[in-house]
Amino acid sequence: MIFALFGPPGSGKGTQAKVLVEKLGIPQLSTGDMLREAIKQGTPLGTQAKEFMNKGQLVPDSLMVGLIESRIKAPDCAKGFMLDGFPRTVAQAEALDQMLKVQGLSLGAVVSFVVDRQELIGRLSGRLVCSQCGTSYHEQTKPPHKAGICDVCGGPVIKREDDKPAVVATRLETFLASTKPVEDFYRAQGRLKEVNAVGSEKEIFQRIVTAIGGAR
Ligand code: AMP
Secondary structure, three states: OEEEEEOOOOOOHHHHHHHHHHHHOOOEEEHHHHHHHHHHHOOHHHHHHHHHHHOOOOOOHHHHHHHHHHHOOOHHHOOOEEEEOOOOOHHHHHHHHHHHHHOOOOOOEEEEEEOOHHHHHHHHHOEEEEOOOOOEEEOOOEOOOEOOEOOOOOOEEEOOHHHOHHHHHHHHHHHHHHHHHHHHHHHHOOOEEEEEOOOOHHHHHHHHHHHHHHHO
C-alpha cells in the first residue's frame, strides 16, 4: 500500500501519521522530519534546507525529489509506505509518479486533511513538539503533564522555529500558493480522498481508514 497524507501545516497529519504507521506496519516518510534530522546532523542538505524552512518557504523541488527517491528504494519500503508532507508541489507530484512507475508501482490514494484557516492558526500558534520522538502537544488544549517534558519519551518539548507567528503566516500562504494545486492534480485523477480533520484523534483516524480502504 502506497498512500500520501496531504494537508496544510497544523492539520494534524503528523499526529495521525504516527498512529497509522503503528497500525499498518509500513514506514512513515515525513520529508519535514527528514529535513529536521539533516539539519541536526549538519549535512549539506540540512544547511541548504534550513534557510528555506526558517522562513516558512518550500525547499527546492530538486532537493526534495532526490531525498524521496533514495528513501523509497530502502528495503523497509518494499511492502509499501506512507508519505507525509510530500508531494507539496505539482512538480514533485509528477516526479513521484515517474519514479514509482519505473519501479512498477503507483500511489494508491492521497488523503487530504480538511481544516479551516482560523482553526489552523489557533493550532499552529500554540503547537509544541517533542524534539526527540515528534509527539505533538498544544500550549492550551494538550500540554504535556510536566512542562517541557514529553509524556511519551521524556524528551524535551519545544516550539518549532517555524511555528513562530510570522513564519506560520508564510507557511499557510505557501500552502495556498504552491501546495493547494497538488490537491487539484490528484482530484482530477480521482485519487484524492478528502477527510474532515476536525474532531477527536480517534474519529479522524477512523475517517482515514475508511478513506484508504480503497487504496489497498
Ligand atoms: P513539515 O514538518 O511537513 O511542516 O515541513 C516543515 C518544512 O520543511 C516546510 O515548511 C518546508 O520548508 C520543508 N518541507 C517539508 N517537506 C517539503 C516538501 N515536500 N517540499 C518542499 N519543502 C518541504
